[in-house]
Amino acid sequence: QVKLMQSGAEVKEPGASVKVSCKLSGHSFTDNYFHWVRQAPGQGLEWMGVVTPIGGFGTYAHSFQGRVTMTTDTSTSTVYLGLSGLTSDDTGIYYCARVVADGGPYHMDVWGEGTTVTVSS
Amino acid sequence: DIQMTQSPTSLSASIGDRVTITCRASEAIRTYLNWYQQKSGKPPNLLIYAASTLQSGVPSRFSGSGSGAEFTLTISSLQPEDFATYFCQQSYKTMSFGPGTRVDI
Numbered sequence: 012q013v014k015l016m017q018s019g020a021e022v023k024e025p026g027a028s029v030k031v032s033c034k035l036s037g038h039s040f041t042d043n044y045f046h047w048v049r050q051a052p053g054q055g056l057e058w059m060g061v062v063t064p065i066g067g068f069g070t071y072a073h074s075f076q077g078r079v080t081m082t083t084d085t086s087t088s089t090v091y092l093g094l095s096g097l098t099s100d101d102t103g104i105y106y107c108a109r110v111v112a113d114g115g116p117y118h119m120d121v122w123g124e125g126t127t128v129t130v131s132s
Numbered sequence: 133d134i135q136m137t138q139s140p141t142s143l144s145a146s147i148g149d150r151v152t153i154t155c156r157a158s159e160a161i162r163t164y165l166n167w168y169q170q171k172s173g174k175p176p177n178l179l180i181y182a183a184s185t186l187q188s189g190v191p192s193r194f195s196g197s198g199s200g201a202e203f204t205l206t207i208s209s210l211q212p213e214d215f216a217t218y219f220c221q222q223s224y225k226t227m228s229f230g231p232g233t234r235v236d237i
Contacts, residue, residue, distance in 0.1 A: 046227065048176075056168075056176065056219055056229040070226060073133065106175050117223040118166045118181035125175055 013037040015107050015123035022129045028095040031126045033107035040064050040088040043109040046119060047081060047092045051103040061110075062090060097130045104128075134158050134222050136230035143235055151207040153233045155220035160200045164224035167196055167205045170232075171216045179218075180205065210235075 018032040033045065047059040060071035062081035069081040080093040090107060105126045108119035135158040145151050155165065163183035168176035178187045180196035183203055193208040207214055215237060220230040 048229075055232045056170075056221075058221075058227045058229060061226070072226070108175075115223070116164050116166075116182040117227075118178055118187075119168075119176070119221075120178045120181075120187065122175035122177075 013109070013121045015109060015121055017105075017107060017123040017126045020127040020129070022131065023097050024132055025098055025130055027097050027130075028093060029097060029101075029128055031092045031105050031107075031128070033090045033092070033123050035088045035090075035109065038109075040083075040085055042112055044112050044117070045081070045083070045090040046108045046110060048106045048108060048119075049101075049103050050106065050125075051100070054103075059092070059105075064090075064112075094128075097128075099130050102128060102130045134161065134225050134228055136220055136222055136228055138218075138220060138230040138233050140233060141231070142233065144237060145210050145235060146237070147210055147212060149210045151210055151214075151235060153205045153218055153220075153235075155198075155203045155205070155230050157201045157203075157222055157224075161222045161224035163199045164222055165196075165198065165203045166221045166223060167194075168219045168221065169214075169216045170219065176219060207235075 014036045016034045041064045046061045049057045062069045067083040082091045107123040109121045110117045137156045139154045165183045167180040170176040184196045195206045217232045217234045
């Protein structure tokens with residue numbers, strides 16, 4: 012069974028940075044792309060970006076460019092989301108999701124349980 | 133960037149009702165359209181991909197149709213476990229989600 016296990020909740024002060032991890036099990040790490048999706052409290056889903064498993068090449072949504080970094084560690088089948096310059100608007104649940112790299116059409120068929128990030132002074 | 137809209141924003145329905153949700157893209161996306169269901173406190177769950185392909189394990193009362201810029205998700209006979217929020221998503225150019233449609237009693 013394919014699973015994505017995310018790291019635990021974080022509480023950060025404004026201006027700080029956060030790093031969230033997401034570990035894949037049950038499938039070859041290199042056969043997927045990994046996406047990050049944010050959900051603010053009571054709001055919809057916001058696509059943040061995608062990272063390739065080999066080389067860690069990231070494509071980021073315009074609204075996060077300059078503040079976001081997505082990386083991978085193939086030795087542990089783990090992907091990371093880094094977000095800097097946190098404000099209260101960054102409070103929310105951050106989900107990782109995988110897309111099978113089979114040429115498409117791409118869809119997110121496995122999701123992590125989410126990591127809650129709270130930004131507060 | 134491709135913008136996605138959904139209608140209605142919310143709807144009230146009864147068990148056994150036929151429910152239809154519409155999703156529109158700001159430009160043509162062929163059939164690169166996915167539908168997700170999200171229940172409170174849970175991650176989204178893939179229902180349909182490529183506009184009309186039912187994800188494995190999803191009940192057949194869910195169906196999707198459309199191409200180009202207009203798509204629909206239909207629930208043929210609403211069940212108690214279907215009360216949730218539904219999101220469309222395009223995967224034609226990077227990815228983006230619609231704002232969601234809440235289905236409640």
